[in-house]
Amino acid sequence: MKRLFALFFFALMLTGCATPKGDRMDTNVTFYNYNSYSKGYYKEKTFLLYFENNGKPYLSYQAESSASDSWFKLSVNQEQAATIISIIDKYFEWEAIAARDKDMINIEITSGLALQDWDYKFSFSVISHTPESHVLKMDQCGTQFFAQVCQYTHPIMYVGTYDxxxxxxxxQKFIAGKFQAVNYNKYN
Structure with a gap:
């Protein structure tokens, strides 16, 4: 009985660590990582993965941190994409006010947002590094086995108004069903 339980628990852990397979695509979105030593933002190699999970299509924006071995993944289905769009709209609204008034801000838009069908929670904030430069901060936290407490963190990524x-x-294209997955793997 103990062996069966141990085997089941091991299989459950492996399932939780699995990365969805799908079509890797290029994106014009670039995520940035902030380096506190040089006090600057650095582009991270960002790509897009299109896949299905439980019969729902997903987009997963992924960036590997050059400062660590971990990845930032923002994966959403079509319903969850609308939530991200509303967060981006709030960022645009607050960024415009801060830029107009030359304010230095650090305002949380939302936190503890569970977007995926996996154990991740997200926080989104608008932060300033100068009165003219305000970025959207995206923070991802891992909460294994549906825990409420952050057990491990991923790299924090940033986007400016352009990205x-x-x-x-x-x-928006994804929600409208107009997003075409293009598989760049020539060996399929």
Whole structure:
């Protein structure tokens, strides 16, 4: 009985660690990572994965942090994409006010947002590094086995107004069903 339980628990852990397979595509969205030593933003290699999970199509924006071995993944189905669009709209609204008034801000839009069917929670904030530069901060936290407490963190990624606009456009196409998955693997 103990062996059966151990085997079941091991299989459950492996299932939770699985990465969905799908069509890897290029995107014009670029995620940035902030380096506190040089006090600057660095482009991270960002790509898009289109896949299905439980019969629903998903888009997964993924970026590997150059500062660590971990990945940032923003995966949404069509309903969840609308939530991200509303967060981006709030970012645009607050960024315009802060830029107009030359304010330095650090305002949370939302936190503890469970977007995926996996154990991840997201927080989104608008932060300033200068009175003219305001970015959307995306923070991802892993909560294994549906725990409420953050057990491990992923790299924090940022987008400015240009990349937020492109992200919104791609998500709108996805919601409208006009997003075409293009498989770039020539060995299929």
């Amino acid at each position: 937020a606009k492109i992200l919104k456009q791609e998500l």
